[in-house]
Amino acid sequence: MSFLQRPQRILCLWFPDWSVQRLQAIRPELARSVVVLTETTSRGDFVDRGNALAWRRGIRPGMPASEAETLARPSDALVMQSIEPDADRAALLQIALDCEPFSFCIGLEETERPECLWMDVTGIAHFFAGEDALVERLQQTLAKRDYQTRIAIANTIGMAWAVTHCLGPDRATVIVPHDDRDWRTQLPIEGLRISETIRAKLHRLGIQTVGQLRRLDRASLWSRFGEDLLRRIDQLTGERPEMIIPCRPLPKFQVKQSLEYGLTQPERIEQFWRSQLLKLVALLTPTRLGTRHLYCEFMTENCSRYEIHVRLCVAESGANRLAELMRLQLERQRFSAPVTGIQLEARDVAPLECSQQEMFQGTSHEQARQFSQLLDRLSSRLGDEAVARPVRVPTAIPENAVRLVPVTQTKYPTATSHDSLFPLDRPTALFPQPRPIEAIATVPDGPPTVLFWKRSRIDVAHHWGPERIEFGWWLGPFVRRDYYRVASSEGRRLWVFRRLQDGRWFWHGEWF
Structure with missing residues (x-):
């Protein structure tokens, strides 16, 4: 797969019954006890969830706490405790920070009581000799804490979540291939992260799988079930982007320098911004990250500001490469006053591509690298909008089914392929x-x-x-x-x- 077509890869790490797992992790003596977590409402105390032994005793979520006490046997060590959502979130956040060696962008599931971690592992797998090895290393790290987990890697957050929650406890790890059309078709509708009310209505209509649902008219689905159902379908397929909110924001790679006296000669200006670019690259190198968007701002004596945006197809941290692209844009730039300062910032950072050095020139990887550099140079010289590629749009109207996006744009909605068309x-x-x-x-x-x-x-x-x-x-x-x-x-x-x-x-x- 070429660099222009590489899809995002998302890892979903699910901790089933996280509240119970967290409590048992800090209190190992509860392993043989009947653990019941309760929630206090205006109508009294009700069971929120329990451990496996509580389930075998017939204790179910939503049951009054007093009824749950009667189901425990006299010989059982019954432990009833109120839920602690803040403590659960804090513990899950700590695990996310401990998992940073496996991803440069980790976020919590966006719910009131999260049980999942999202990890962007795009371009990470080669550091672990493949996605299978990455998952195995992650499992080994979590096994030391006796956590029960399910892990899935897929192209979208929605697909990764659906696979972990719908394929059963006998499959602790699943890696969905890049072409996931068959997986989408077979998934049950429970994998769409929709409300129980919508699921019940769909079941009454005889709709059990996502494949059956997607064969229906979207207008009818919107009028009957609202926007939320269509949003979840599009997030599953990747037609609607879904972002990960990092637990720890990425560090800001930025350098800034002011001068006492302004610069007017082009050679001195280039020497100035080159020295600052070297400082920025020195910040990126230890992290093994590159930038796909280099932002540059020049300040002049008359308080004017000149912005330059250098966008790339793949992440880059080479000073010479970035300097070449900057020079192409600065050839068109004219300053109205002497330059007195500069600010450089590496935006849209991502892991650097890693590939084995090849013996012969002209191989596929070398050709892809040269093609990427050509596109970067053309975009810098002509402008981002002047160098574009076609992208399919999910619509049945032929003239609207394709749009042009800049080749340097890395994230965009992907259209679902129409299997019925030859x-x-x-x-x-x-x-x-x-x-x-x-x-x-x-x-x-x-x-x-x-x-x-x-x-x-x-x-x-x-x-x-x-x-x-x-x-x-x-x-x-x-x-x-x-x-x-x-x-x-x-x-x-x-x-x-x-x-x-x-x-x-x-x-x-x-x-x-």
Whole structure:
């Protein structure tokens, strides 16, 4: 997989019944006791959760505490204690800090009472000889504390959470492959992090898996269940980004220097910012981190500020490489007064790529590295928006199904692939906007037999279709089209459609 297509990899570390595990960790003598944690409400004390022995005695969450006491046997050592959410969160936060050798970005699950840790392990696995070895090392670290855990690595936070919670206790570790379409289809709806009310409604409709749910019309789901269900589906598939809030914010890699007298000569200005860039690189090197966004701000004597943003496809910490890209942007910069200060900051830091040195030149890794450097140079010289790549957008409207994003942009929503479409179901050349044409059809509302485009006549020899696309009424414009693939008598293959609202015809693409 190339650097332009590398997906994010998220590790979910789940501690089932964390409140009980934390209590037993600080009080090992409770291992043979019936441990029951209670919550005080306006109606009295109720069971929040208990350990395995309490479960065998029939004690269940939501049960009155007085009833739970009657289920314990006379020989049992019954321990009833109120829940301590603040202590649970503090203990989980400490574990997150202890796990920092396994990830540069670790966060807690965003709930009132978290039981999971999120770890961004993108680009980390090679430090442990692969994701399997990373998980094994993490398990060994946690086993010393006798914690029961489930671990999963997937492309998204939603998928990692779903796998840890839905695949059963017999699978303590799961690594979801990069192509997770089959996994998404088979997951039960309990993996969507939705409310119990929505789950009950879906079960009454006979919907058990995410695959069944995603085959339904999104407009109907939105009108019946609200925005939360669609948000969770999109977070599972990666169509809607979900960020990790770090427990310990990353250190700020920044240098700043002011001068007593301003600089006007370009050589002296370059010498000045190069010296500060070396200081910034010296801060990054010990951490094995690089930057994908170098921010530079020049201050002048007339209090003006000039900002420069150097964005890269992959993380970089080489001073020469960063200096080259800065120089390309500074060639276009003119200062209105002498330079009196500079501030450099490494933003969007990430682990440096690590690869084995190759014996021969021209290999795949070397070509990818050179291509990355070419894109960085072009983006610095022409601007970020001038060097872009196409990204699929999750919509059925063909002209809106692709958008251009800068090649230096690393995080963007990914569209779900349409398994029902074959490679040639869409034209190799799709026009940005449909072109109005005239058409003659022998049957009303039927396929065209003759097309007219700019005084040119196109006789249709064969046609396939229609393929109806009807989408978007809840977003604004109502799209209703019947698409046809037509082959002309001259051998051209066109993609045309009839707009159902007014019967007009449009030419939308062509196969070459």
